[in-house]
Amino acid sequence: MPVILLEPPRPENPSRFEDVVNAPLSACLFTGYIAAVFRKYKIETEIVNAHLYDWSIEQTIVHLLKRSFPLLCVHMVYLWEMTHDIFDMLSVIKSKNNMVHINLYGYYPTFAYKKILTDFPFIDSVTIGEPEFTSLDLARYILSQRGIPHSPSSEDISPFLKGGLKGITGLARRDKSGEIIFHPRHPMQDLDQLPYPDRQDRELYKKKNITTYIQGSRGCYGRCTFCYLNPFYGQIGQWRGRSVKNIVEEMLILHREYSIGNFYFSDANFFGPGKSGRERAITLAELILINDVNIHFGFECRVNDIEEYSLSRLVMAGLTNVFLGLESGDPESLKRLKKHTTVDENKKAIQLLRDYGIEPTFGFIMFEPHSTLESVRNNFEFLKEVEIMTSSAVTAHLLHHRQTLFEGTPDYQSMMHEISNPHTSFTRYEALYKIHDPKIEAFSEIITAVCRAVLSFIPKDFDCDGTKTSNTSAKSSSSDTANNALITLFEKTLSGFEAHTIDYYNSDKVKEVSQKLISEIEANMQSSS
Missing domain, CATH: 3.40.50.2300 (Response regulator)
Known part of the structure; x- marks a missing residue:
C-alpha cells in the first residue's frame, strides 16, 4: 500500500x-x-x-x-x-x-x-x-x-x-x-544530505523533449520585494548550495547511465553570493571539464553575478542558456523592487553574455503598482536599446508583463496594508491591484489586451514545435510584421498618453482604443501572410 x-x-x-x-x-x-x-x-x-x-x-x-x-x-x-x-x-x-x-x-x-x-x-x-x-x-x-x-x-x-x-x-x-x-521547522543547511531526486518518468521527459532539471542550491542572497523565495524557506537573504562534487556526480550519473546531456539548474540563483559564489561556479565548470563530458546546461541568475572569467569557464564546460532577472530598465523601479542592481549592470550583463555567444532570456516587469509614464518610457527605451524584442511572442510578453503580488512577498504585505479593502483572488493568495497612476492603469489595460490578442494569433500562424513547413518564410514574414507592428503601436499609444490625447478616465474609450489597435495588428498580419 x-x-x-x-x-x-x-x-x-x-x-x-x-x-x-x-x-x-x-x-x-x-x-x-x-x-x-x-x-x-x-x-x-x-x-x-x-x-x-x-x-x-x-x-x-x-x-x-x-x-x-x-x-x-x-x-x-x-x-x-x-x-x-x-x-x-x-x-x-x-x-x-x-x-x-x-x-x-x-x-x-x-x-x-x-x-x-x-x-x-x-x-x-x-x-x-x-x-x-x-x-x-x-x-x-x-x-x-x-x-x-x-x-x-x-x-x-x-x-x-x-x-x-x-x-x-x-x-x-x-x-x-x-x-x-x-510549529516551524528549520531549513536544512547541508543539502548534500538529500539523496538525488527520483526521476521515475525519465523516458517520458526525454520523449517530450523536456530538459532535465538539476537543483544546485536553495534560497537567494537577494531581497527583491516581488519574490517569496526566502520567506518560503523561513529565512531572509540566505543562500545554500550543494557541494560542487555532489552536483557533478549527479550529472555524470544521468549522462553516463541514461544518456542525458541537456540540463537546466532550477535554482532561483545559480551563483552564490559574491566572490565565493563565482569561485564555486568556476570549480563546477572545472570539474565538468576534467571529466571530459559533452553536456550542455543553463541557469538563472542576477545580472551582477555575470563576470567574464567565471562566464568563460562555464561556457567552456557547456553553458548555453542563461535567464537573467533584469526586472526593469528604470532606475527608480529597480530601487522600489530592491534589486540592488543598476540599468548599466543590466546592459553590461546582456552584452557580456552575447560576447560569449549566449542570447539570454529575461525576467522583466513592465508595470508595477507605482509605475509612472516616465518609468514605462524608460523600460521601453531600454528594451529597444538592448534589442531583445526579437519576435512577436517575446515582445508581447515583455511589453505587457505586470507584476503579480503573491502572498509571502514583501510587496503583497505592503499592498495589503496600503489599501483598506484590497481585492484578492482565490484564497487571498494574490492581491489584485490597480496601478496608482490612473493613466498607467489605463495604458496597461490597453497594452495587455493587445498583447493577449497577439499571443492568441500565434498558434494560428506559426508552428510552436520548431517543425519546418512549406510556408515557413511566409510565417516568418507574418511574425516579423506582427512584432514590428506591436512595437510601433506601443510607442504610438505611449506617446498619446504622454501628450494627454487619450481619455484614460473613460473605460469605453480605453476598450475602443484596444480594439482598434488589435484590428490594426491583425490586418497587418493578414496582409503579410
Missing part, C-alpha cells in the same frame, strides 16, 4: 498567460526529492504525475480511485481561477476514501495554508516550506497508525510518534477544536 505523491493536472486557463510565474514551480523537484527520501527509508512510494501525463481531472480521479493508499501528498500549484478545480478533485477523492490523509506541499500552500485549512476541511495538513523531512515524519506517523510495515528503525522512535501529529515540525493542521496549529 504505497504513499502517493501527486503532481495534479494543470487545466489550461486562456485568460492567464504569464506562464513564467509558474515555471519555477514545475521545475523545483520537490516531488522527486520527497520520493527519494521515502525510498531511502524503505517507504513504498508512487509518483503520479498527472500534469506530465496530460491527464484531465476526471482521468486523475479515475486512476486514484482504483488505488488504495493511506497518504496522498499533493504538490499544489496556484492556477488562478482554475485552482478551485483541483480542490474539487481532492474533495471527490476524500469522499470516496475518507481514511486517506491528504497533505499539500509547495509554494502556494505554504503561504495560503490558513485559508486552505479553514475553507477545505477535507485537507488534513499542509507542509510549510521545505517538504522532504516533514513529509517523511508525516508518512512514518500515518503508516505507524495504520499498522503498515515500513522498515522501522531506531530513527522511528522519535518524539512525534508519542505526541502525534502535533509533534511534527513544519506541518500545519487543525487540532480537535478546529484551531490551526503550526
Whole structure:
C-alpha cells in the first residue's frame, strides 16, 4: 500500500498567460526529492504525475480511485481561477476514501495554508516550506497508525510518534477544536544530505523533449520585494548550495547511465553570493571539464553575478542558456523592487553574455503598482536599446508583463496594508491591484489586451514545435510584421498618453482604443501572410 505523491493536472486557463510565474514551480523537484527520501527509508512510494501525463481531472480521479493508499501528498500549484478545480478533485477523492490523509506541499500552500485549512476541511495538513523531512515524519506517523510495515528503525522512535501529529515540525493542521496549529521547522543547511531526486518518468521527459532539471542550491542572497523565495524557506537573504562534487556526480550519473546531456539548474540563483559564489561556479565548470563530458546546461541568475572569467569557464564546460532577472530598465523601479542592481549592470550583463555567444532570456516587469509614464518610457527605451524584442511572442510578453503580488512577498504585505479593502483572488493568495497612476492603469489595460490578442494569433500562424513547413518564410514574414507592428503601436499609444490625447478616465474609450489597435495588428498580419 504505497504513499502517493501527486503532481495534479494543470487545466489550461486562456485568460492567464504569464506562464513564467509558474515555471519555477514545475521545475523545483520537490516531488522527486520527497520520493527519494521515502525510498531511502524503505517507504513504498508512487509518483503520479498527472500534469506530465496530460491527464484531465476526471482521468486523475479515475486512476486514484482504483488505488488504495493511506497518504496522498499533493504538490499544489496556484492556477488562478482554475485552482478551485483541483480542490474539487481532492474533495471527490476524500469522499470516496475518507481514511486517506491528504497533505499539500509547495509554494502556494505554504503561504495560503490558513485559508486552505479553514475553507477545505477535507485537507488534513499542509507542509510549510521545505517538504522532504516533514513529509517523511508525516508518512512514518500515518503508516505507524495504520499498522503498515515500513522498515522501522531506531530513527522511528522519535518524539512525534508519542505526541502525534502535533509533534511534527513544519506541518500545519487543525487540532480537535478546529484551531490551526503550526510549529516551524528549520531549513536544512547541508543539502548534500538529500539523496538525488527520483526521476521515475525519465523516458517520458526525454520523449517530450523536456530538459532535465538539476537543483544546485536553495534560497537567494537577494531581497527583491516581488519574490517569496526566502520567506518560503523561513529565512531572509540566505543562500545554500550543494557541494560542487555532489552536483557533478549527479550529472555524470544521468549522462553516463541514461544518456542525458541537456540540463537546466532550477535554482532561483545559480551563483552564490559574491566572490565565493563565482569561485564555486568556476570549480563546477572545472570539474565538468576534467571529466571530459559533452553536456550542455543553463541557469538563472542576477545580472551582477555575470563576470567574464567565471562566464568563460562555464561556457567552456557547456553553458548555453542563461535567464537573467533584469526586472526593469528604470532606475527608480529597480530601487522600489530592491534589486540592488543598476540599468548599466543590466546592459553590461546582456552584452557580456552575447560576447560569449549566449542570447539570454529575461525576467522583466513592465508595470508595477507605482509605475509612472516616465518609468514605462524608460523600460521601453531600454528594451529597444538592448534589442531583445526579437519576435512577436517575446515582445508581447515583455511589453505587457505586470507584476503579480503573491502572498509571502514583501510587496503583497505592503499592498495589503496600503489599501483598506484590497481585492484578492482565490484564497487571498494574490492581491489584485490597480496601478496608482490612473493613466498607467489605463495604458496597461490597453497594452495587455493587445498583447493577449497577439499571443492568441500565434498558434494560428506559426508552428510552436520548431517543425519546418512549406510556408515557413511566409510565417516568418507574418511574425516579423506582427512584432514590428506591436512595437510601433506601443510607442504610438505611449506617446498619446504622454501628450494627454487619450481619455484614460473613460473605460469605453480605453476598450475602443484596444480594439482598434488589435484590428490594426491583425490586418497587418493578414496582409503579410
